[in-house]
Amino acid sequence: MKHLLFDPIILLILLCIGNNGIWARLEKSFVSNTYLVEFEPKTNVSLYLASLDIQHRIRHEFGQMNAISLSFNNSQDASLFFDQTRSKVKRTWPVTSVARPNAQTLKVGKSEIPGLFDHYHNTGVMKIREELGMTGKGIKVGIIDTGVDYTHPALGGCFGSGCRVAYGMDFVGNDYNGDSEPNPSSDPRDCNGHGTHVAGIIGANDKEHQFTGVAPDVTFGAYRVFGCDGSSADDVIMKAMEQAYEDGMDVINLSLGDIGWPDSPSSVLADILTTKGMIVVAAAGNEGNKGIFEVGAPSLGKNVISVASTDNMKALAHPIQFGDNIIGYATSSGNPFAIGEAEMVSVSDTFLTENDACAPITNINLFGKVALIGRGGCYFSEKVLNVQAAGAIGVVVYNNEPGLVTPSLNNDPMIHIECAGITKEHGELLFLHTKDTPEEIYRFSDEDISFPIDTAGTISSFSSWGLAPDLSIKPDVSAPGGQIFSTFPMDRGSYATLSGTSMASPHVAGIVALLQQAKGGSRSINVSDLRAKLISSSLPFNIYNTSAFESVARQGSGLIDAYRALRLSTKVTPQQIQLGDLTHTGTNNEYTFTIHNNGRMAADYTITHRASGTAQGYKMDGSHIPMKRPNLLLGHRVEAIIESISPEKLSIPINGVSNVTVRIRPPENYADMPPSIYSGYFVITKENDPFDTLHVPYAGLTSTLGDLPVLYINQSMPEVLVDRIVGPYSPALIRAQLIHSSPLVLITALDAETDNPVGIIPGGYWPFVGRHDTHNINDALMMTWKGDIAATPEQAMATQSGSSSMAVDLGVNHRKLFRAVDHPPPFDGDDDHNNNYENISDTATMEYHSRSVPYVGKRLPRGIYKLKVMALHAFGDYENMADYDTWISPNIPIG
Incomplete structure (x- = not known):
């Protein structure tokens, strides 16, 4: 225990902290004296509450689960309530704050839009639209988010009956921040931008600029649960989920979430709603720099489709021109450099120097020039302040890992020069050019240009790692979410490029709409069949710059493919194999899945195996400190041992089923490894039908989770x-x-x-x-x-x-x-x-x-x-x- 000296300043800090003061921003997560209470099934909640002489206020009543959220004036009233209701209450949760969705933003213009959608080919969207004419017409998609700017021409231009955004509600009001009182209204218009961007990914239809979302004819429901700033609360989000169900939404998208568990209340309600026919799609989370076990709720729900992010094929970016080269850059503001042109100088003599520009710069002339520096070693703001002090008028930061970096300066008032981010590969190109061609002038154009993305089709660096806390497989599938162009509020430029699993989730929601239309519309596919189609038909992809599969804990079953999902005539149950840890395994390490032949004739199948990279989640030093970025281990000794697949070949009659039993053991040297997630896929190949190749993902932990x-x-x-x-x-x-x-x-x-x-x-x-x-x-x-x-x-x-x-x-x-x-x-x-x-x-x-x-x-x-x-x-x-x-x-x- 540390003793503080008696100091009036320290005492003031203590009092502030105790009164939601200076640390409240770091601490705040629960709404004080506010609970979500689920009652036993036969309890008449309204009559029962009326019989209690306890001061309380009901925030929301839920019709799809026998529950309410209510607040009390003080903890004594809460205690009295729970004492008197103990025999009637099944479960209770404190109402939790949920952070407003956080996506990396790059605002851009509308040039070269048609070339930005190659990923529609990779996810089967273009094929299902062109060959089958599916556009999502007649399908209702609910968006639970910051609202939707329905005045946007690509989203219909109006709100209400006969409009594209035909349903919706504002549950909170502009000034709501998670702590303040909600001020609901009937107008769900977006004042933030996130929800409008999500809506465009699902179903924008802008004929003037040739931009369409995945399902351009869906009908929207806009359910606003965030104010212009701040957070929301899980009971507000849950009420919006119920309203979407009652409005007849066929699928809802939740590009939001927080640290959670499969039994978090939003996950529980999501599972209930899926059993009633509404499909729930949710973002896995953007905590890729925090290591394993970071997927958030509500995507952890058993029947919820949890979506990871891959990087797009192309993106609009501001160009830097030098010699015969043009490369793209991003800024945290989204605005291009106002510099026009200037000389560029590398601060270091070595590419990828550690701690580049982290100390005052005294040995190089940067006056009136743009500084080129590498990422890493200290905060972006420290680097920028150092080059600014040395006279630079701008700075370009290159990444120290694959992908584009967008430097965040957190509106530091001390910084008055411009800052841009580029990829590692382009950083090396610039670095060599500054050394080979000193004193050259570099031009910063304000015309946006489409650039290929080096990491296209691989996992986005921000995408959260699974597994779920109970070692179930999450995320379920992956979809494009890195550098996605879509609609934005009209008063904020009308279009923007954002990155996040928030952008991947609506891509999947749009695909669900296409599949529902193809199968007859209006909740025509139950959640079990839909999950089976999406998970089994997805295609596992490789770790960047390798020929090895990315971990199941990162990509789920792989990149979603709408066309393959629709064409599948084979079903496998369960869709995933949860191996658990060393003490929670199958009997004799055996697991069984069932193959259902729903085709028009008998079929022959072959079962094979492909291992994925093993995700080393902890350091080798024995301290069990989780690694922010897990190492991906490759090779036979770190892969699962597949002792048997029985049978490896089988014939199944029309409408017949057959079981396959596999025996899976931890890797050969698991005892010498720090806790790691090993994973892979069983590949089910139907003879003479390439579209009926299915993947069954599995994943397990190399140690005993309870021993960590x-x-x-x-x-x-x-x-x-x-x-x-x-x-x-x-x-x-x-x-x-x-x-x-x-x-x-x-x-x-x-x-x-x-x-x-x-x-x-x-x-x-x-x-x-x-x-x-x-x-x-x-x-x-x-x-x-x-x-x-x-x-x-x-x-x-x-x-x-x-x-x-x-x-x-x-x-x-x-x-x-x-x-x-x-x-x-x-x-x-x-x-x-x-x-x-x-x-x-x-x-x-x-x-x-x-x-x-x-x-x-x-x-x-x-x-x-x-x-x-x-x-x-x-x-x-x-x-x-x-x-x-x-x-x-x-x-x-x-x-």
Whole structure:
């Protein structure tokens, strides 16, 4: 524990932090005293709530699940509510903030538009439209996003009956930011741009500029869940999902999400809606620089189609001309350089120099010139400030990995020169030219030009890594999402190029519309059949510049292909094989899938195998610190061992089915590897029919997930910062980091003399938390403590402001929780104690093992205490203390 000196400034900081101050931006994730509550099936929610004399406000009522979201004036009202409703409540979640979609933006003009859509050929869109005439006509597609600028000519120009955007609602209003009160209206017009861009990818139809979306004749529903700035809340998003279902949407697109779990509330509702016939497509996430296990909810839903991103074939960019060469560049503002022309000088004498321009520049004349520098070693702003101080009038940053870089300067007021980003390959070309042809003038034109993308058809660097936290396979498929040109609000240029899985997801939603039209329209394909078609027909692609398949944890089943999906006459179930980890495997490492021949005649099939790159998720040093960018390992020793495929050849009659059993073992040297995801595909080839080649992806972990350290414990983490004595006006600061996702992080107060627990601290109950960046001390669970304890886990969740959430079973999980708080098992075997765990009264104490445990936000008596931080391992038992990582603080005085 670190002690702060008595300092008025520090005390002011402490008070600000305790009152949603300077760290609130880093902490905020839950909506205070607000819950989403799912009741038991036979409960009449309206009548039941009317019978309770408890102050509350219903935010949303849900018709497709027996649930409501409601808020309370304070945690005492929340505690009273949950005490009285315990027998009626099935699950509860704290309402979680969801960040506004974050996509990398490059605004451009409308020149050379027709040449930007080669990816329509690669995903089968052009073929299904040209050969079969499918355009999505008659299919309703809901867009749950920032709204849609329906005044855009490519999107119909109007809103309401008879318009392309025929359905929709604004659930929040312009000023809503996630914390403020929503101000709903009937007008879903976009004031941000993201939703308009998504709509264009799905179904724009601009005949003047020859730009069409994937399904240019669909009917849109626009459901606005974000204001012009800020975040939203998961109950708002869920209400929009239900409204889309009730409006008859055949498919909805969710280009949004946050750290989540398959049982996050939005994922649960998404699964419910898919069973009722509406297809749900969602972005996998843009956390490619955070390593494995980073796919977000709601795309983690079992039946939701989770979409990863590949880079486009071509993109519009601003050109740099030199000699006989023209290359493209991007700026964070989207605007071209105003420089016109200037000399360019490389800051370093070596290409890809480490820490290029990270220190003051004193050995080179940059006055009136554009500086060429490499990415890496420090923040973009540091580099730009250094070259600016040396006299440069602009800077071009080349990438240190494949793909185009768009430097972000975060509106730094100290920077007044222009900054552009280019690819690594173009950086080398520029670097050599500056050395070979010094003093040449480089021209920066404002005319946008179409450029081929070097990384076309491979995974986008920003696309999140799977697997899901329960080791199920996510993402499911991939689609173009890097450098995608589409519609933008009319008052912001009308068109723009954006990058993100937010752009890949609507591509798939548009394909779903084409398939639904081809099969008769209006929810004509059930979710099981649709997932089977899309997953099985997708084509795995290679790691950039190699002949090896990209990991299943990154690309899912591969690049989506609408034409192949439509032509499939064979179905395979299940579509994916979840191998689990070393302790959660199939019996004898055997797994079975079933091949269904839905063709017009008997068919012969051959089953073969292709391995993918193995994703090394952790470092080799044994510290189990997750790698931001996993290494992709290639070679026989790191691939799965396929001991048998039985049978390898088979004949199946018309409408017949046959089982195939495969035996899959971890790689040969798995014991010498850090935790890694190994994966691959079983290839089902139908004789004489190239369109009936199916891929069945599999993936597993080379170690036992539950054995991986969860709580980051070193000299500085966890930490408790205390100013002498903890109290209501001098709170302690608590910070902890996870190096692996955890089903439960629990922080309790202990009596320092006896080490007996006295209760959960407010903010000390964190169900299902994603892991943190251990290199960033601000990426952590952070909370303040004033020397009190919460009444229930619900109160503890409401008090904190960070993390994602999962449902809490109000019976069994509470019983397990209080066992976890207490001394380690074994218990005495007397199940009568269970009544004490479940029967929490509204008195001041709860009897357990003949001892008194204060609760209900009660201040602890003056004395010496400790804090105990516990993080449950994946697949861990709530009741088994051995399944937790535990850290106990030094003594903390409470006055």
